[in-house]
Structure formats: C-alpha cells, structure tokens
Amino acid sequence: MKKALLLLAFSFSLFTFTSCVKEDYYDNSKQGxxxxxxxxxNEHYCFFDYKKQELGxxxxxxxxxxxxxxxxxxxxxxxxxxxxxxxxxxxDGHVNLSAPFDFGRNxxxxxxxxENYNDSIAKLYLGHNYQIASGLKYIILDDNxxxxxxxxxxxxxxxxxxxxxxxxxxxCKGLIIDVRGNGGGQLDKARTxxxxxxxxxxxxxxxSHKTDKGRSDFSSPKAEYLDPASDGIxxxxxxxxLTNRAVYSAANDFVKCIKLCPNVTIMGDKTGGGSGMxxxxxxxxxxxVRYSAVVYFDKDMHHTEFGIEPDIPLSFSxxxxxxxxxxxxxxxxxFLGNKSHL
Amino acid sequence: MAVVLLLSLCAHGQDSTFNSELSxxxxxxxxxxxxxxMIGVGFSNILDTYLSSYNYKxxxxxxxxxxMRMTNLWKGHVANQSxxxxxVDINKNRTRNIKEYAGGIRYAQGWYYNFMGGNVVNPVxxxxxxxxxxxxxxxxxYLGVVYINRSGNNPAQAKADLMLNVGGLxxxxxxxxxxxxxxxxxxxxxxxxxxxxxxxGQSYYEAFVTEHYSRNVVFAYPGNMPSxxxxxxxxxxxxxxxxxxxxxxxxxxxxxxxxxxHSYSHDFMIGFNKYLYRR
Numbered sequence: 001m002k003k004a005l006l007l008l009a010f011s012f013s014l015f016t017f018t019s020c021v022k023e024d025y026y027d028n029s030k031q032g033x034x035x036x037x038x039x040x041x042n043e044h045y046c047f048f049d050y051k052k053q054e055l056g057x058x059x060x061x062x063x064x065x066x067x068x069x070x071x072x073x074x075x076x077x078x079x080x081x082x083x084x085x086x087x088x089x090x091x092d093g094h095v096n097l098s099a100p101f102d103f104g105r106n107x108x109x110x111x112x113x114x115e116n117y118n119d120s121i122a123k124l125y126l127g128h129n130y131q132i133a134s135g136l137k138y139i140i141l142d143d144n145x146x147x148x149x150x151x152x153x154x155x156x157x158x159x160x161x162x163x164x165x166x167x168x169x170x171x172c173k174g175l176i177i178d179v180r181g182n183g184g185g186q187l188d189k190a191r192t193x194x195x196x197x198x199x200x201x202x203x204x205x206x207x208s209h210k211t212d213k214g215r216s217d218f219s220s221p222k223a224e225y226l227d228p229a230s231d232g233i234x235x236x237x238x239x240x241x242l243t244n245r246a247v248y249s250a251a252n253d254f255v256k257c258i259k260l261c262p263n264v265t266i267m268g269d270k271t272g273g274g275s276g277m278x279x280x281x282x283x284x285x286x287x288x289v290r291y292s293a294v295v296y297f298d299k300d301m302h303h304t305e306f307g308i309e310p311d312i313p314l315s316f317s318x319x320x321x322x323x324x325x326x327x328x329x330x331x332x333x334x335f336l337g338n339k340s341h342l
Numbered sequence: 343m344a345v346v347l348l349l350s351l352c353a354h355g356q357d358s359t360f361n362s363e364l365s366x367x368x369x370x371x372x373x374x375x376x377x378x379x380m381i382g383v384g385f386s387n388i389l390d391t392y393l394s395s396y397n398y399k400x401x402x403x404x405x406x407x408x409x410m411r412m413t414n415l416w417k418g419h420v421a422n423q424s425x426x427x428x429x430v431d432i433n434k435n436r437t438r439n440i441k442e443y444a445g446g447i448r449y450a451q452g453w454y455y456n457f458m459g460g461n462v463v464n465p466v467x468x469x470x471x472x473x474x475x476x477x478x479x480x481x482x483x484y485l486g487v488v489y490i491n492r493s494g495n496n497p498a499q500a501k502a503d504l505m506l507n508v509g510g511l512x513x514x515x516x517x518x519x520x521x522x523x524x525x526x527x528x529x530x531x532x533x534x535x536x537x538x539x540x541x542x543g544q545s546y547y548e549a550f551v552t553e554h555y556s557r558n559v560v561f562a563y564p565g566n567m568p569s570x571x572x573x574x575x576x577x578x579x580x581x582x583x584x585x586x587x588x589x590x591x592x593x594x595x596x597x598x599x600x601x602x603x604h605s606y607s608h609d610f611m612i613g614f615n616k617y618l619y620r621r
Contacts, residue, residue, distance in 0.1 A: 019564075019568035019595070020595070020604070021389065021568075021595040021596065021597055021602045021603065021604045022389070022602075022604075023389050023391075023395065023396050023397050023602070024395060025396075028436065028437070036395070040395060044543060046543065100439075187547060188547070188551055207548055207552065207554060209541060209542070209543040209544045209545065209548060209556070210542050210543030211541055211542050211543070211556075211557075211599070211600075212542055212600050213542075213600065217542075219541065219544070219556050222548075222552070222554040224552055277495050277545050277547070277548075278494065278495060279494055279495055279496040279543075279545075280492055280494030280495075280496060280497075281394055281395060282394060282395075282396070282435060282440060282492070284396065284436060284437070285437055286435060286436070286437030286438075286439040286440065288440075288492055290494065293495070293496070293543050293545070294495075294543060294544070294545050294548060
C-alpha cells in the first residue's frame, strides 16, 4: 500500500515537472526582438485577413523582406526604424511601438488628408462662457443651436453629465456634436453619450475576438446593442455630428452608433477608423507594442477599420477661413436651421 | 461546519463498551487542535500569456494559517486540515522596465486518512511510531489577480478556480537530546475542478460589459492544469511554544484557451504553532 502511494505521488510529481508550461523564449538580440515582434503580431493581430483583402498585406512575405534588414551590428535606433516600418505596412493607427526614445506609429489615416478643423476658429464659437460637463464643452450659439465640443472619450462621461448638458440646451432647436480630432478613449463612454439619442434598443454591430494563434481563428460574431439611456434625458430634436479624418477608435465607434439614431446626421469628412480594440505586449528588450486585438463590425458585418462615410460630405472653404468661420459648423447651423422650419 | 459534523458524530451512541470508550477517547483527542501561522518570503516567477509573452520574476510574500485536528471519521483515523494561503508577488520583466503585481488567496479544507494507526496532527504525543503518514482529498478555492503596470485594454488578469485535490502528509519525529524535532512534509496535486479564464484574445470589456462570454469557465484536470504544492517544515520546541520553519513551493500551471500560465514560488517560511484544547 505504502509503495503504491509513493509511486502515485512520484508519478504525479514527474507528470507535473515534465508538463512545464514555459514561455517561448527569445534572445534580447536584434534578431530575437525582430522575431518576437513578428510572432506577437502573427499570433494576436486581428486584421490580417482584412488587410490582405484591402491592402494586399502578406505577413509571411513581410517577414522575409524585413528579416534581410536585421543584423546584430545595427543600433537600437536603426532596429526601431526597421520594426516600425514593418508595422507600418499594416496601416493601422492602433499599431504602435514604444521605446524610451520614440513612439512608432502610422498616422496616415489623418495625416494624409485635409484636417478640416481649425482649433483657433472653433474656439471662437465656444468663446469664454462655455460650460464643461466632464470634458464635454458646450454653449448655445446665437441662432439657438446648441454646440457641443467633444475632444476625447478619455474623461469619465456619465449619464448625469450628459443629462445636465442636454437639460441646459433643452430650448435649442438643434444640436451640433463636434467630434473632429477626437482620437478615442473609453468605448463605454462613447456609447454612454450615444445612448441619449435613441428611444429604442438598436443593433449597432458585432464583436469577435481571436480564439487561437491562427490568423483566421475567431469567435463567432456576437451582436452588440445600444440601449437607450435609462437615466436622465434623451434628446428628441435634430442632431448633426461633425467628423473628420482624425476621428478614431472609440470616437469612430461613437459615430458608428449615433449614425443609427433617429434625427442624427453625420456631416464632414470620412472618419479615420480604428475598429480594433488594442492590446499591449512587450518585446524581450522591454519595448512595448500595441496592436488591434478584437474586431468590431458595424450592423451589416462590415469593417469600419478604415473609417465611416458621412451622410453629407463637406470640405473646408478658403473663403470661410479668411472670414474666421468654420465651414463645418456654419453648414451644420444652416442644415439644422432649415430642419427646424420644416 | 466541520466542528458541527464532528460533534454530531461524537454524539451518536455506540453499542459496545469498547466502542464507547474509544469514542470518548477520540472525542477528547478531537478537541486537540493544532494551529499554525507562518509568514515567508521567496522567489516568484509568473508567466501569463494573456498579459505578456514572457516571464516576470521577483519576490513572493506568503502568509499561511493552518488548523489540523483528528476527526471521528473512519474509526478516528482521519485528520482534518483547513488551510488559508495568501500571497503577494512583485515582479519585473527581463529588462526590468515593467512591473507586475500579483496576489491571491486560497482556502482549502482537506481530510487525510492516517495509516498504521498514526496521527499526523500530534505525532509526538499521540503516535507510537516515529514516522507517520496520511493521504486524502481536499477541496480548495482560489481567487487572485495579476496586474502589469502598462496601459492598454489587457492590463490585468483575474484568476479563480474551485478544485478537488489529492495529497499526502508525512511526519518524522526526530529526537535529539530528549527534544522532539518534528519534520512535516505535505504535497498536494489539483485533480479536477473548474477554473475561470478569458478566451485567447477576449477583452475583459467584452466579457463583463457586453457580456460576451466565451469559454470563460473551463474544466480543469492535470492535463491542462499540471500543478502541485509542496510544504516541508521543521517544528522546534521552545519552552511552551513551538517554532516552525519551513519551505513552501507552489507550482501552479495552466493551459486554458491556448493561454499559458505559470506561477512558481519558492518561499522560506517562519512561524509558530500551538496545540490548543477546545472545551
């Protein structure tokens, strides 16, 4: 009996020791860091299939092409440049490499396009007497149209903040929500704001995450809904949302959701996109890589990774600029003014 | 609850005089409770591929509180052990520029059968042999967290499991100059149970805000959770108290949803134990 028990304990110990769950080790060398980065992206990045279809990205071919540029005599700055160039092939603003001396990025989603926003001119509309509700700056313009400047979804926007703001602008005949330049933040804050513009539950999209290392290993898409705000005020009058190419990530999701709400019109330029939820990892040398990890589709199962088209496209007018006027805001005011006369 | 069970077992009448006397003796012995409290510090090595592809190494701080007593089960041959194990880990990555904090608490309740009429609770006074050993089963629950201090949507990982474990206890009473020095060794292997794990690329926002659950409760067995816990202690009598020094090795591993996890810790422990007699 004793021997049998000792044998059992020995077997368990042997099994556990031989079943070690180990890291996939990479040297902290130039080659090791290069291979580690390629592999992290290969196993975790969520848009390979889509980027291959849209951009012809072949991650295996990229490995071969950039491996040729790696050697142990290169400096860290040179390695950083090569790695960033490799990542830039994905054309994803959520893909970044962070080192102590630089932040690698591909921001071509807005840098290659007109900004369609002038901060100095936009500030003239807010003046000095605007109010701030948890990061949302708002004021009632002369023609009784409410103007809300939403620069980011990083701040803790809650139902209470939004309701107070809407209450203060309840007499307005329309509302402008200006999200130009909004690079994102917290997804739930974006949806909290959007939830005050619908009275019904709306299917806004689907979400899918990776289930294994394969580039096509994804969970079945799960429907996502926007529920009407249960606390506070829900806006019932016309709304214009102003967008440009710098609307990205959570702000892109906000546009995706609010576009489905009644009485809402998207005006401006196409958004920048960024529909993947980013995760972070680090390389053997301690540099941090950020990458899109979870895919968010729109309600028709289409990607919004490269942006959302506006309902009414607009471009900045040189004449308006000369008169220190914001073409987008002026067009929105005209649109809302006409709507209120209908 | 165990105390209630014990008292109810004691309360049942026995037919024969011998059994009655034995029962009375057992009840008296069962009121003898060994309490042990230990604190330790040691080495920690954590890999959690949901958070990072690489090991984080550093310091593990551990506190253990253990209670043992004999029961009336199986003619008084079964010892009961309850164990609370709390640990905090502070680790860094290979290049030591990113910190990781981990911590958790495990509660286990186990029943061990003593062979050869032994007594692993108080072998020095209650056993006729120097060497005693017992084997048995325990049920345990663990709650923990691993956090890495870099921003992002995957900064932390929750750990939780409910397991049935198999294990063994052995004691050796070493006498030097009429003093009893008690060696005690315990090994535990998680056998079957359930554990929490996010899916391979699932975000916590997805799981808990939008309630998109995906393989988040997994069946655990040695094939995907090959783990073991070792504890070796030496009891050194000092007047009315007993100093306990020891070594604890916690080898926790899992491979759920293609996510690798290991938490290896090796701690040197020190504390006191005391036998109390309950009324």
